[in-house]
Amino acid sequence: xxxxxxxxxxxxxxxxxxxxxxxxxxxxxxxxxxxxxxxxxxxxxxxxxxxxxxxxxxxxxxxxxxxxxxxxxxxxxxxxxxxxxxxxxxxxxxxxxxxxxxxxxxxxxxxxxxxxxxxxxxxxxxxxxx
Amino acid sequence: xxxxxxxxxxxxxxxxxxxxxxxxxxxxxxxxxxxxxxxxxxxxxxxxxxxxxxxxxxxxxxxxxxxxxxxxxxxxxxxxxxxxxxxxxxxxxxxxxxxxxxxxxxxxxxxxxxxxxxxxxxxxxxxxxxxxxxxxxxxxxxxxxxxxxxxxxxxxxxxxxxxxxxxxxxxxxxxxxxxxxxxxxxxxxxxxxxxxxxxxxxxxxxxxxxxxxxxxxxxxxxxxxxxxxxxxxxxxxxxxxxxxxxxxx
Numbered sequence: 001x002x003x004x005x006x007x008x009x010x011x012x013x014x015x016x017x018x019x020x021x022x023x024x025x026x027x028x029x030x031x032x033x034x035x036x037x038x039x040x041x042x043x044x045x046x047x048x049x050x051x052x053x054x055x056x057x058x059x060x061x062x063x064x065x066x067x068x069x070x071x072x073x074x075x076x077x078x079x080x081x082x083x084x085x086x087x088x089x090x091x092x093x094x095x096x097x098x099x100x101x102x103x104x105x106x107x108x109x110x111x112x113x114x115x116x117x118x119x120x121x122x123x124x125x126x127x128x129x130x
Numbered sequence: 131x132x133x134x135x136x137x138x139x140x141x142x143x144x145x146x147x148x149x150x151x152x153x154x155x156x157x158x159x160x161x162x163x164x165x166x167x168x169x170x171x172x173x174x175x176x177x178x179x180x181x182x183x184x185x186x187x188x189x190x191x192x193x194x195x196x197x198x199x200x201x202x203x204x205x206x207x208x209x210x211x212x213x214x215x216x217x218x219x220x221x222x223x224x225x226x227x228x229x230x231x232x233x234x235x236x237x238x239x240x241x242x243x244x245x246x247x248x249x250x251x252x253x254x255x256x257x258x259x260x261x262x263x264x265x266x267x268x269x270x271x272x273x274x275x276x277x278x279x280x281x282x283x284x285x286x287x288x289x290x291x292x293x294x295x296x297x298x299x300x301x302x303x304x305x306x307x308x309x310x311x312x313x314x315x316x317x318x319x320x321x322x323x324x325x326x327x328x329x330x331x332x333x334x335x336x337x338x339x340x341x342x343x344x345x346x347x348x349x350x351x352x353x354x355x356x357x358x359x360x361x362x363x364x365x366x367x368x369x370x371x372x373x374x375x376x377x378x379x
Contacts, residue, residue: 106157108154
């Protein structure tokens, strides 16, 4: 159920991007989410209409690309596919691996409508409270 | 190509032509939380306080561990606690009874603590009087794992009655752990089906090399491994920050 909190964070970021680009509306939001991010894309999609109501993102299409789970083996020095609860090397089975993909929780891009011409892409404002 | 007949509109630029614009962001979805978490870490570092995020399912023994820890560290490290629960001050009362400074966060219906809640709470504590600040997260093996609080270390508790396969069932949580504590080991004689070696293997299958300690807050068995891990953590932090070591480390 933390997907609603994550969805609200998403709306805040999207609103900030829209505002800094002078856009009136957001029509599409592209996300990369890996299974090890701890966020269920379906639950996020369910939470989205509630979280986005009355914001610039209301009615936007939420487009989630699932990221594959990939690990890199320190001994083989090779990358392989893995399962979320078996992050071992696909070649030698060693568990001493590094995750190369699978924990993404990334706002890739947003499609803005009526944006002011060609502003530079920018990250949302950083939180500066003390 | 011209703007008159529309021949400059291709499938690739149709969105732009219709007043749409794809803006690349490439930012973490939890960036605002993560910024706040970094800010919290600056507070902890500024005071040389090791912050430890305790996570487990409800009833795995987080509060009992803190009570036992407070007793053991009486002459050593000075500890403080931020308690996270949906409701009640019960856990804070238990910690307070041990003479440890504590702030209770009641999250209402929220299933996890976030960096903002911890920030509000840490300002109610005098960090200068602490060596370790524990954040006892909401009992939940799912949601807390996704939120950075600004902690230096994540500790996941797995209690004997829960079963040894929890790391395989909740990989996000156990992958993030810097230390795994197998708790309530005094119950081991009654629950031989809990295989500590199996639990450890499930943690390793997540590519996690974190130390795994067995202990019982009730009997005190195995507690010295935990307290020395804490003392080492404080010493390492202070060494990295160029601060003098604490008397307890």
